[in-house]
Amino acid sequence: MERIDNSYQLRKYYFMLRNGIKEFLYALTHQKIKTKKFPEIINIETSIICNANCVTCPHKSIKRKINMEFETVKKIIDNASKYPVKEIHPFNYGEPFIYPQFIELLRYVRKKMPKTKLIVYSNGAAMTEEQMTTVIKERLLDKINFSLDAASPKTYKLIRGLDYKKTVEKINYFIALKRKYGSNLDISVSFVLTSGNEKELKLFKKYWKGKARLHIALDDGRSGRAFINRFSKMPCKSPFIRMFILTDGRVVCCEHDARGDMILGNINNNSLEEIWNSKEYRNLRMMHNSQNKKRVPLCKNCRARF
Ligand code: SF4
Ligand code: SF4
DSSP: HHHHTOOOHHHHHHHHHHEEEEHHHHHHHHHOOOOOOOOOEEEEEEEESSSSSOTTTTGGOOOOBBBBBHHHHHHHHHHHHHHHHHOEOOOSSOOOGSTTTTTOOOOOOHHHTTTTTEEEEETTTTHHHHHHHHHHTTTOOOOEEEEEOOOSSHHHHHOSSHHHHHHHHHHHHHHHHHHTTTTEEEEEEEEEEEETGGGHHHHHHHHTTTTHHHHHHHHSSSEEEESSSTOOOOOOSSSHEEEEEEETTTEESSTTTTOOSOEETTTTTSEEEEHTTTTTHHHHHHHTTTOOGGGGHHHOOOOOOO
């Protein structure tokens, strides 16, 4: 495994092989995905502001409401709290810690949905000392991943447009707080391997091992799914288990719909249940389960099957 981790090419072939086996098994069974009664995972895009400038991120070109109204957030949580939702992810295209009511939101979810996991992916650079202390002391998160993708200031600047030293200091401070307060928060640091940063993986692992859980992924951060055959007819799970609510209340099926090209509903007009069971959502699932996802413009060329 060590050898695979250290080589972009080897890791790529490993995932291609794994996906090939999955495809083969699917071709034998044509197994359909069952729709959940209610989404298991809900992403709430609280803000589209981000302090980073990642090369691959389209967030700067997104044109919609900047921050979700906190009243809208509450409405979503009140509605979702009637169901056994597994995870709430309070972000989409934007840095979660920048949302002005970020802490308030976490407290609200904890109060209304105590059994639901709160999960955040962050670049780590925007966290304030106060936010970090509150999150740890009040146990407001279950899991946090810091997306780094580099182990040197130069590469980090190139990939994320941020100051490596400052970010690492913040993450270390956060880890120290976790230890100090005996928190069981799951902290991970991620490295999305590309041919441009693979040389730094060894250093990355050496530095973070024992401090945080390591998450090594390929290209789109989805553990090799980027290497799925683009002619694959296998359905994607996302429309069957997930819902993404944009800052303006419109609903999309996954994070790949950055601009909101395929709107499945709007929480300003309908409840989450109504949207989840809407003609639009059902139609999308039917296309996936009937091996027709190529007829869905958004999914046509997507290789990031969830
Ligand atoms: S940190 Fe996330 S939201 Fe911000 S620019 Fe990078 S990928 Fe986009
Ligand atoms: S196939 Fe891709 S675009 Fe379509 S729902 Fe799945 S992840 Fe989203």
